[in-house]
Amino acid sequence: MQLYISEKNLKALLDRLIADGMRVVAPRMDAGTPLYGPLTDSAGIVLDQLPRRSAKEAFFPLCEDIMSYEKQGRKVSLTDIDPAGFPETVLVGVRPCDAAAIPVLDAVFSWDYKDEFFLERRRKTTIVGLACTKADDACFCTAVGLSPANPKGSDLFLTPLEGGGYACETFTEKGEALVNANRELFAEPNGSTALPLAEPQTERFDLKKVKAWLDGHFEDPAWDSIAVRCVGCGACAFLCPACHCFDIVDEGTEKAGKRRKNWDACGFWKFTHHASGHNPRDLQPKRYRNRIMHKFKYYDDKFGQTLCSGCGRCIRFCPVGIDIAAIVSEISKK
Numbered sequence: 001m002q003l004y005i006s007e008k009n010l011k012a013l014l015d016r017l018i019a020d021g022m023r024v025v026a027p028r029m030d031a032g033t034p035l036y037g038p039l040t041d042s043a044g045i046v047l048d049q050l051p052r053r054s055a056k057e058a059f060f061p062l063c064e065d066i067m068s069y070e071k072q073g074r075k076v077s078l079t080d081i082d083p084a085g086f087p088e089t090v091l092v093g094v095r096p097c098d099a100a101a102i103p104v105l106d107a108v109f110s111w112d113y114k115d116e117f118f119l120e121r122r123r124k125t126t127i128v129g130l131a132c133t134k135a136d137d138a139c140f141c142t143a144v145g146l147s148p149a150n151p152k153g154s155d156l157f158l159t160p161l162e163g164g165g166y167a168c169e170t171f172t173e174k175g176e177a178l179v180n181a182n183r184e185l186f187a188e189p190n191g192s193t194a195l196p197l198a199e200p201q202t203e204r205f206d207l208k209k210v211k212a213w214l215d216g217h218f219e220d221p222a223w224d225s226i227a228v229r230c231v232g233c234g235a236c237a238f239l240c241p242a243c244h245c246f247d248i249v250d251e252g253t254e255k256a257g258k259r260r261k262n263w264d265a266c267g268f269w270k271f272t273h274h275a276s277g278h279n280p281r282d283l284q285p286k287r288y289r290n291r292i293m294h295k296f297k298y299y300d301d302k303f304g305q306t307l308c309s310g311c312g313r314c315i316r317f318c319p320v321g322i323d324i325a326a327i328v329s330e331i332s333k334k
């Protein structure tokens, strides 16, 4: 279904959803930083900046309780958090690099263990994607086969138009249901042309060649030079729309507390530290190698997909200037 929605009506739609009790999550300013988060009204939405962290946290929060415990005398009570209580959500203003990573994550969260915390949020969330009209030097979605107007992962996709408003296209039943329930806010396409789309400058990688090199070079002197600067801060994993490692920890006292699922990162020394004291990834190059291997080889081996959508966040915010696009580009030319 192809339609048109004005900026005014898009805001009216968000306000109506909020008034109806729907959780509306969108980019908004949080202490001066653009982040995805729940809106209290449409005036708070920020659609001209890529949020610092990705949209994955709408499904996989940085930190969440999965159970609580309490001890009274000799009796211990355990209380599970029931994902059935998660709210219906509309996630709005999701850039193509963020939206595309979400179905990629479906594979791992519904693989050997069905993660109901992730999957229930997926079932209850409608994703409204938004095409990009500007890119910076770190963006490289086109190099990994996506584009500034790629609707992968979006239920409904908006493209900004010359003269204002958005071309609006539905891709799933969820997207159609959102439009049909608010049909009077949408109009037939008005013939306006789309604003010029962003043009990321990175040359397209040959992902098959990248994987072929990785298949045969688990041990290679190149890893030392690639990763020598990495300080293992984990920023790249925390900002990434596709990284999904987490740790389960109990936080509390012997009398009461919570079991929590917290983001983790393979760049951390402790990530693979065994109880025996042994650490199979004892040096940072081994940990950075895992990052590249996981994204461009292991995830492809297991699920036939690449674990990078070219959002560029890890390039923008790496404190030592490590550029994953330059590394993968170099590998693709070997």
Ligand code: SF4
Binding pocket: 229, 230, 231, 232, 233, 234, 235, 236, 237, 267, 314, 317, 318, 319, 320, 321, 322
């Ligand atoms: S952001 Fe940079 S320094 Fe930090 S772990 Fe990632 S690559 Fe290493």
Ligand code: SF4
Binding pocket: 236, 239, 240, 241, 242, 243, 295, 307, 308, 309, 310, 311, 312, 313, 314, 315, 324
């Ligand atoms: S690896 Fe870097 S560029 Fe690729 S999706 Fe993750 S944060 Fe974005």
